[in-house]
Structures are given as C-alpha cells and as structure tokens.
Amino acid sequence: MIQQLGPILVLAGVVIGFVFLMIFLTNLAGPKRLSSPRKNMPYECGIPGTNTAGTKFSVKFYLTAILFILFDIEVIFLYPWALIYVDFLKQGPFIFVEMVVFMAILTFGLFYVWKGHALDWD
Amino acid sequence: MFGRATLWIGIKLKMGTSPFEFLINTLKVALIFIMTVNIVPLLVWVERRGPAFMQNRLGPNRVGPLGLFQLLADAVKFIFKEEFIPENANRVLYFMAPGLCLLPAALTFAAVPLASPIHIGDYTFKIQIADINVGIVYIFAVASLGVYGILSAGWSSANKYSLMGALRASSQMISYELAMGLSIIGILLIYQSFSLNDMVLAQEGPLKFVWQGKEIIIPFLPNWGVWYQPVALILFMTAGFAETNRLPFDLPEGEAELVAGYHTEYGGFKFNIFFMAEYAHMITASALITTLFFGGYSLGFANTAQVTQFWAEHGQSAAGMLGISIADAATVLTSLTHLAAFSLKTGFWLFIYIWVRWTLPRFRYDQLMDLGWKTLLPWALANVVITTTIMFFAHVGN
Numbered sequence: 001m002i003q004q005l006g007p008i009l010v011l012a013g014v015v016i017g018f019v020f021l022m023i024f025l026t027n028l029a030g031p032k033r034l035s036s037p038r039k040n041m042p043y044e045c046g047i048p049g050t051n052t053a054g055t056k057f058s059v060k061f062y063l064t065a066i067l068f069i070l071f072d073i074e075v076i077f078l079y080p081w082a083l084i085y086v087d088f089l090k091q092g093p094f095i096f097v098e099m100v101v102f103m104a105i106l107t108f109g110l111f112y113v114w115k116g117h118a119l120d121w122d
Numbered sequence: 123m124f125g126r127a128t129l130w131i132g133i134k135l136k137m138g139t140s141p142f143e144f145l146i147n148t149l150k151v152a153l154i155f156i157m158t159v160n161i162v163p164l165l166v167w168v169e170r171r172g173p174a175f176m177q178n179r180l181g182p183n184r185v186g187p188l189g190l191f192q193l194l195a196d197a198v199k200f201i202f203k204e205e206f207i208p209e210n211a212n213r214v215l216y217f218m219a220p221g222l223c224l225l226p227a228a229l230t231f232a233a234v235p236l237a238s239p240i241h242i243g244d245y246t247f248k249i250q251i252a253d254i255n256v257g258i259v260y261i262f263a264v265a266s267l268g269v270y271g272i273l274s275a276g277w278s279s280a281n282k283y284s285l286m287g288a289l290r291a292s293s294q295m296i297s298y299e300l301a302m303g304l305s306i307i308g309i310l311l312i313y314q315s316f317s318l319n320d321m322v323l324a325q326e327g328p329l330k331f332v333w334q335g336k337e338i339i340i341p342f343l344p345n346w347g348v349w350y351q352p353v354a355l356i357l358f359m360t361a362g363f364a365e366t367n368r369l370p371f372d373l374p375e376g377e378a379e380l381v382a383g384y385h386t387e388y389g390g391f392k393f394n395i396f397f398m399a400e401y402a403h404m405i406t407a408s409a410l411i412t413t414l415f416f417g418g419y420s421l422g423f424a425n426t427a428q429v430t431q432f433w434a435e436h437g438q439s440a441a442g443m444l445g446i447s448i449a450d451a452a453t454v455l456t457s458l459t460h461l462a463a464f465s466l467k468t469g470f471w472l473f474i475y476i477w478v479r480w481t482l483p484r485f486r487y488d489q490l491m492d493l494g495w496k497t498l499l500p501w502a503l504a505n506v507v508i509t510t511t512i513m514f515f516a517h518v519g520n
Contacts, residue, residue, distance in 0.1 A: 011154075119495045
C-alpha cells in the first residue's frame with residue numbers, strides 16, 4: 001500500500017516545484033513599487049476598513065464541523081462493510097440485518113439532530 | 123553511481139526497476155501534470171466563449187484564432203504582476219496557501235486510470251500516475267485536505283471577507299463530503315472493490331448481472347454504473363458541484379457580498395494557482411463521474427481484449443512506423459482509443475459543469491446547508507438501504 005504511493009510523492013514534488021517556480025518568477029519579473037499604509041490595508045472597497053481581523057463568526061460553523069466528524073466516522077464504517085457484503089450474503093442474511101440495525105441508529109442520530117434544530121441556519 | 127542511485131530511488135518509489143522504465147514513468151508523471159495544468163486555459167476559454175454564444179455575444183476573440191491564446195496572454199500577464207502582501211498577513215501561510223490548494227487537486231487526479239495499460243517488450247506501463255488498490259478511499263482522503271488550503275488562504279490574509287469566504291467554503295465542503303461519501307457506497311456494493319481500475323474493468327461489455335443465481339444479460343445497454351445507481355449519480359454530481367465551489371454553490375466567492383471570498387487579497391500568479399486548483403478539482407470530479415458511472419475509459423460494448431484484437435488486425439502500419447511488434451503496437455493503439463473515449467466522456471461532464479454555471483442562479487447559504495444536510499444526506503442513506511435490500515433479494519442463499 002505505502003509502496004504504491006511512490007509516484008504520488010514524485011508528483012507532489014513536481015507540483016510543489018511548479019508553485020515555487022511560479023511565485024519565484026513573479027517575484028523576479030513583477031514591478032517593485034513603493035508600498036504605503038493605504039495600499040497595504042486589507043481590501044474594503046476604497047474606504048477605511050472596519051473589523052479587519054478577528055471578526056466574530058457564527059457558532060453554526062463549529063456545530064457543522066462537529067456534526068460532520070460524527071457522521072463521517074460512521075460513514076467510514078460502511079466502506080469495508082460494502083466490500084464484503086455480497087460474499088457474506090451467500091452465507092445467510094446476518095450481514096443484512098446488521099446493516100439495517102446500523103442504518104437505523106444512524107438515521108435516528110440524523111433525526112435527533114434535525115429535531116434539535118442543529119441543522120437550521122436562520 | 124548516479125545510475126545506481128536513481129535505480130534505488132526507482133525501486134523504493136515503485137517508479138521502475140530499469141533506467142528505461144524509470145525514465146518513462148517519470149515522464150508520465152510530469153506529462154499528466156502538465157496536461158492537467160494546460161487543460162485549464164482551454165477550459166477557461168470554453169467557459170468564456172461558450173456562454174458568450176449562449177448569451178448572444180462574442181466573448182474574447184482578439185488574441186489568436188478564435189481568441190484561443192487569450193489565456194496564454196493572461197498567464198504571462200500574471201507573472202508580470204506586482205507581488206503584494208497585505209498588512210497583518212501571516213506571510214508563511216499566505217504564500218503556502220495557493221500550493222496547499224493546488225496540491226490535493228493535482229494529487230487526486232493521479233489515481234484515476236486514463237487508458238488501458240501499454241505493453242512494450244517486457245515492460246508494462248499504466249496510463250495512470252499511481253495504481254492504488256484503495257483508489258477511491260485515497261481520492262476522498264486527499265480531496266478533503268483541500269479545505270486546509272482554503273482555510274489558510276482566508277485566515278492568513280487578515281481580511282474579514284477572506285475569512286468569511288474561507289469559513290463558508292470549508293463548512294460547505296465538509297457538509298457535501300458526507301453526501302458524496304455516502305453516495306459512493308452503492309457503487310462499492312456493486313463493484314466490491316476500492317480500485318478504480320477494477321471498477322472500469324467491471325463496466326466493460328453489455329449490461330450483465332446476477333439475479334437469484336441466474337445471470338441476466340441485456341445486450342443493447344453498456345455495463346455502466348449509472349444503470350445500477352442512478353440516484354447515486356445525481357447525489358455525486360450535486361455534491362461534486364459543491365465540493366468544487368462552482369455555481370450554483372459558489373457562496374464562498376459570492377462577489378456581491380464577499381468581494382472574491384477566500385482569495386480577495388491574492389493577485390498575480392498566486393491567484394492563478396487558486397484558479398488552476400478549482401479547475402483541477404473540476405477535472406477530477408468529471409473524471410470520477412466518468413469512471414464510476416460511465417465506464418471510465420472502456421468503450422461500452424467492446425471490452426479491452428476485443429479492441430486489442432481489432433488493432434492487431436488493422437494496425438500493421440502503426441507497428442511499422444513505431445518499429446515494435448504488432449502485438450505491442452495493438453496495445454498502444456488500444457490505449458490511445460481508450461484515452462480518446464475517456465477524454466470525450468470527461469469533456470462532456472466538464473461541459474455540463476460549465477453549462478450549469480451559466481444556467482442556474484446562486485443558492486442562499488441556508489438553502490445550501492438545507493440541501494446538503496436535509497435533502498442529499500437522507501437520500502443518500504435511503505439509496506444505501508434500498509441498494510442493500512435489492513442486493514439481499516438478488517444474492518441471499520445463492
């Protein structure tokens with residue numbers, strides 16, 4: 001498995017080299033003009049900026065991230081199961097019943113979050 | 123000394139056991155990357171000329187024939203732009219962010235098989251940068267790293283618009299990743315493999331499946347994944363639009379409210395790299411739709427052996443021209459045929475991406491989140507349950 005990632009490392013090297021080269025070229029070829037405090041200000045449509053850094057943002061973003069981790073881990077459990085499903089079916093319906101139980105728990109979780117208004121954005 | 127060192131690296135990195143194989147494999151990696159980077163100007167040209175025709179105007183038509191060199195001129199212009207660093211920016215992250223965006227976009231494409239392997243003498247060359255046996259898991263793992271590039275771009279530029287754009291982008295990407303990951307499970311159930319190569323091989327020939335121990339063949343349809351998983355296709359495509367931050371889901375760049383989203387403070391070639399990353403994501407998404415649902419590089423009804431047989435009978439002149447045996451030349455011609463088929467299918471999906479962008483209006487953010495969590499996710503769960511139930515009746519006890 002790790003061995004198969006060799007060409008990926010080579011490609012990663014090529015990509016990083018490309019990005020470095022291009023930023024280096026821009027540094028080399030681009031004009032060097034004087035900088036001024038006005039020019040270096042964060043963009044704000046030409047008027048003096050307000051709340052430039054460290055603005056507060058909605059807690060919803062945190063909540064989404066937490067819910068994502070919860071659900072994504074459960075989805076990952078389904079991946080290896082999906083590979084062996086047909087082979088195991090030949091030995092009886094046990095793997096199917098297991099899946100139904102697992103999906104019921106997952107769906108209940110989604111239903112619980114939904115009814116708890118964690119998915120609402122307004 | 124140098125030769126032995128390269129050889130050692132070659133064996134360690136699975137790049138080949140002889141200098142010839144090592145050279146070809148390195149060239150292949152560079153070529154596929156350069157190809158991906160060079161499709162971007164072409165795509166941008168289609169993106170500007172195509173909608174121009176849809177909207178009854180001309181689009182860029184000055185530089186070169188049909189305006190084809192416009193983007194080349196743009197790329198050169200990007201290099202000659204001033205390097206600008208905003209006040210209070212975190213310099214290291216600010217310069218790293220474009221690279222962090224492009225890297226996952228380019229790496230995901232590495233696992234997609236572009237054509238059938240070529241045999242020359244004793245060597246076998248795969249038209250794919252890395253044949254990974256857990257290909258689909260690898261693609262999802264690397265694609266989710268794209269969030270880091272966007273977040274660091276937004277946070278390091280110390281601009282509230284950038285920060286809001288980055289937050290929106292990351293929140294949207296992780297939400298739609300769920301539906302995307304779940305929609306794939308139906309496909310995994312059918313092919314029983316993580317390897318994209320296995321999936322393509324399983325989709326060759328006419329539609330064929332096993333129902334309660336009997337094999338059923340439908341000769342007038344190709345054996346494509348879309349016939350088994352139509353719902354998964356719609357879910358995957360929708361999630362793909364959101365993952366690539368394209369319209370109708372381009373909230374992170376909503377110019378009416380956020381200037382340009384997470385790359386507000388970027389200019390010159392650094393901005394161009396963000397652009398390339400977005401298009402590379404689009405190419406990977408189209409290639410994945412092709413591979414998972416539309417037979418990848420396979421030709422539909424004819425499988426690889428039949429195509430090779432055809433070229434072994436008709437490819438004498440090519441064999442003479444290349445100076446290799448007819449059997450080897452047949453694999454080269456087969457590979458080229460498959461590459462053409464793959465490019466056509468992927469090109470079609472890329473066109474759909476561009477078409478949708480100029481057809482649908484942008485969503486509101488709460489609508490976007492509702493679609494991801496309250497529509498796509500339940501549908502994806504239902505798709506898994508229904509697929510498993512049908513497969514239960516198809517296979518149980520046999």
